[in-house]
Every structure is written in C-alpha cells, then in structure tokens.
Amino acid sequence: MVISKVQIDLQPWLVNAYQDLTLPLIQHRAHHALLIKYISGSGEDDLINKLVMRLLCLEPQQNQPCYHCHSCQLFLAHNHPDFYRVELEKGKSSIGINQIRQTITKIYERAQQGGNKVIWIRIASLMTEAAANALLKTLEEPPENSYFILSDRHDGQLLSTIRSRCLSYFVSMPDLENASIWLKQHVLTNQFNDNELATALLLNENAPLAALSLLDSEHWQNRQQFYNHLYRNLTEKDLWELRHDFINQEDVLIRLHWVNTLLVDALKARHKSGRFIINRDHVPLVRLIASFGNETIIQLYSIWNNARHQLMTMTGLNQDLIISNLLAESEILLNA
Template sequence: MKLDDYPWLILPYQQLTLGILQQRAHHALLINYVQGSGEDTLIKLLANRLLCQSTEQLEPCFKCHSCQLFLANNHPDYYVIINEPNKQSIGIDQIRSLSSKVYEKSQQGNNKVIWIKRAALMTEAAANALLKTLEEPPLNTYFILSDEHNSQMLPTIHSRCFSYFLKVPKLEQSIEWLKKNHNLTYSDNELATALLLSENAPLSALALLAPEKWQQRKVFCENLLTTLPQNNYWQLAKTFDHEQFLERIIWFCALLSDALKAKQKVGRFIINRDQVTLVRLLATYSYEKITALYDLWLQARQHLLSINGLNKELIVCNVFAQSEVISNSY
C-alpha cells in the first residue's frame, strides 16, 4: 500500500489522517467514492494508521507489531464487514455479532477499527442496530463505512458520521498516470474514452483497457456499424453472451448520449472519442429514436440490477426485439 502509486490519493489521505495525528479523529467516517478510484487502498491505509502504535507521522510506520499484524491480514482488532456470499444484503446478525466484539477490550491495547464495505447493503434492521453503537461508541473504537457515491443510506446513519467524498482525479492527470505507470499502447483518445466510460476512475479504466476487454468493446462497436444500418439487432445478439449484456448496455447508452451531443453541436463533450464514425451514424437518427433506444436499454439495466430471479436471457432478447420495433417506428 504505497500512496506514491496513486498520487491523487495523497491529499485525501492527508486530510483524513490529520485528525488522527491531532487525536481528534471522528469515531465514524463515511466515505463515498466512484468505484475504481483507489478507495480500498485509501481505506486500508487509514485503518492501518489508526491501528499503528506510532503517533508521530501521517503514514503508518509499517514496523511496529500492530502494523506487522495488519500487513499479514491477521490483526485481532480489525474487522471487515461485507455481505456474505450469495446474499444481497448485510444482515442484522452480522451487526449484532460485531457489536458484541467492539465492546470488548482491544487485544493489542490500542484502537479497534471496523470497516463496513458497501454499507448501503445493510438492511434497515441492521442499520438501526449499528446506529445504537454509533450513538454510544466504545472508547478507542473507529468505524469506517464506505459505498459508492450514488448509494442510498439511512439519513440517521449519515447524521452520525463524518462524510467524505473521494474525488476522482482530473482527466489529464489520469491519462498521465496511465501512461507513466503502465505499459499501454493506446492513443490519448482511447485512454480518455476508457476513463470517461469509467467516470474517470483510473483503476476501473485500467481494467477496461486490459487487451481482451478493450478488444471486446472494439468488436462490439464494429458490429454496431454493421447491424445498425440493417436494423438487425438479433445479429448483434450473436456476438456476445447474455451475461455480458450489462457492460454492453453501458457502452451503447454512452454512444447514444454522444449522438445527442453531436446533434446539439457539443461534440467536444463526447465520451467515445475513438468511435467518431459510429457516433456520427447514430446522430443521423431522430431525437425521438435516440431517446427511445436509450430509455429502453437503460430500463433493461435497472431490471438486471434490481430484480432477482428474472431470466436474464429473456430480458436481453426483449431489448433486441424492442430495439428493432423502435428503429422501424421512427
């Protein structure tokens, strides 16, 4: 865990650890982030610093016994809570089990740290159980709650925490970081596209730029250039497995959004800077056709993310069928 590897995290880390150094750290910290912006690295480093037995520096010493236990993933006063496998939420039993532990004496004689990942996944009962602990926190016990910036959490939890939003770096800084730290052979337009598709989160963009993944996107765009003039979305369906559809929805909606920008003569704001030909093709559609397609695909994404047990393949097939209906209607 080196901040030098993620330069955009240096200032947030300094801001959050200053209170630790001055012995006035808030007992409950809520961190919201854009996924892939280095959030796990930042939070682990904060937790390490809270557990470190040194009190003279911003970063952990990495040498004391507590730091050694943390680095070995074996610290007895460090708890990480996340939804259990095959479960969509963090249940009340997990929080109750945690509450019984945090009131016990620290095994290392120092601080205790509890990190609740994807905190918005807590059920209402679990959140209310945690609320009681946050209202009367045990001595030398620190809570870190984290989740994505668009997650929903109970206002009562918000009110008991110090909230902090982890900003993503500027586009130019992220492009420079990708060039400097990774052996990438992409153009600036491709790097910018990957970042913009990832809400400018550098680590998510880096994952998208992995050769196999980036090639999948290129093939998807190439197939669109062929299938769109023919209005043959079923042909497009043959080019990828339905399990990959969520990602394709994001890619296609970004292209449709770019087409609207192109029609409004604000092309400098487009996301898919490496797919100008495809964006121009979509921009020949009417406003009504573009927005109808966008709404259709976005609705499918919401269904796939929020409704359990639905036949995913059936949803995908319906989207392609309805896309052809929309294309024939305008």
C-alpha cells in the same frame, strides 16, 4: 493476499484524500464514523487500508502508520484482533443482519492491543435494511476508541439515517489531462492513441485503475468487437442479433453502460457538443446513432437505462428475458 507496505503506498490522486481523512486524527477531533464514497477503480481499497492501519497504529508518525509496532505488524499479516472487515460473503447478494450483529458484539469487548478498534463495512449499500438498522444504534452510541468506516460506490444507496450519523467524504479523481499522463506511463504508449486513452478514462469517470483494467487486451478487444457488432446491427436496424453480445456475458451491466454512453454522445453530437463525447475512438458509431433523431435517441436511452437499473437493483430478475425485451423494444422503435 498479505498486505505489504508497498501495496498501501498510495497513487498520486489519493494523497490529498488521505491527508484530508487523517488530519482530524492529528488534531484529536476525528469523527467516529466515516462514509467514504468513491468511483470504482480509483484505488479505494488501498486508501482505506492505509487509513485503517493509521487508526490501529500504536506509534503513529503524524498522519503515517509506523509500520513497526506490534499492531502494524499484525495488520500487515492480516491478523489484527481489533480490526473487523465486513463485506459480502461468497454466494450472498447482500450483507445480512447476522454479520452486523456478530461484529457489533465483538467491538464492545476490550481492545486486545490496547489501542483503537476499527470496523470497515465494505460496499455499505449492500447491507439489508435490517442490517443497517442493527448498525444504527451502535453508530449513535459507539463504544470508546471505536471507529467505523463505511465505504461505498458514489452511486450506492444507503439509508438516510445511516448517512446522517457519518461524516461523508468523496474521493475525487484526477482531471482528464493528469489521468491521461498517469495512464500513458502504465500502458504501451504505441499500443493506444490519445483518443483511446481518453475514452478508457471517460468510460470510467476518470478512475485511472479502472481505465487501465479496461485497456487490458481482452477487455478492450471485447469492447471493440461489441461496438463493431452494434454498428452493423444498428445500420441494419436488426438489434435482435445482438442477443449473443449480452446473453451469458459476465459484463452485461458494463455493456449496457457503454450503450448508454453512446446514446448520450449522440445527443451531444446533435447539439454541436462533440468535443465532450466519451467514445472518442468510435465517432462513426456516434454519428450513426445521432442520425436517428433526438426523440428516438431519448426514448432509446430511457429503455436501456431502465433495463440496466432493474438489473442493478432488483434481485431474482430473469436477465435473459430483460435483455430480450430490451432488444425487441429497441428494434421496434428504430423501425417505426
């Protein structure tokens, strides 16, 4: 898809981040390597695209790209010869050393537009250790007029040696009140109540675009159906029947996350901190889990969180086996 000016206009909560990231450019003290950490669904790609465009622009207006110079036009056409975007290739699970080496070779060449060269490594924690080490030397001694942008989720794990050579910046999200105001303007207000809007935001760490995606009818209905099944099976203490809600589902990690938030909510409810719960639209389910007692809830959280962590960080695992073991272990725990 061709980027247009409209597509890189920033959402309100990104304006301050963009100003922070571009101020050093105006002051001629920009760091050659940025590590931008974000919460998924915050509009992070729009923010970085606009930053890249400003770095490449030949006639910038303070912190804004001009949109008119040949460099801007090439970028808008996705055809800029001095911009290198490195990301996960289709069918791969990591960014390999060959991708990094090929990019490094190119940036030592003269900039074809006579300006800066920009390298954006998207989801940088997907680099293999060998790829990260290949990048390290270039970060230590970068070519002239070259800028590196490494972007990653806030919980992504990068080598400390890479982090130490970058200027880190975290893209903060709006508070719940302001995020809710934005969300109300972008959904049918009579379709969702305030508790549902707040829940969608809190499940996504206040990232408005991720919350908006969750409220898409199919996603939201899938969550409602899953929670209804969970309530019934927890009441009967028969978790094995939940296999159908996990096996062969594309959003397994999301569903595991939802269960973890419910377990944390239950602990909050038991400690009279119900006003801080995330799943505000499913209070009866939270109360049911809270009835299991602190020790059981903590044990359940440990095994569910461990299963999610394994599936997120270890490649080649048998997902069906992990889920089956998780449900069997949870059922034993509830019936002990």
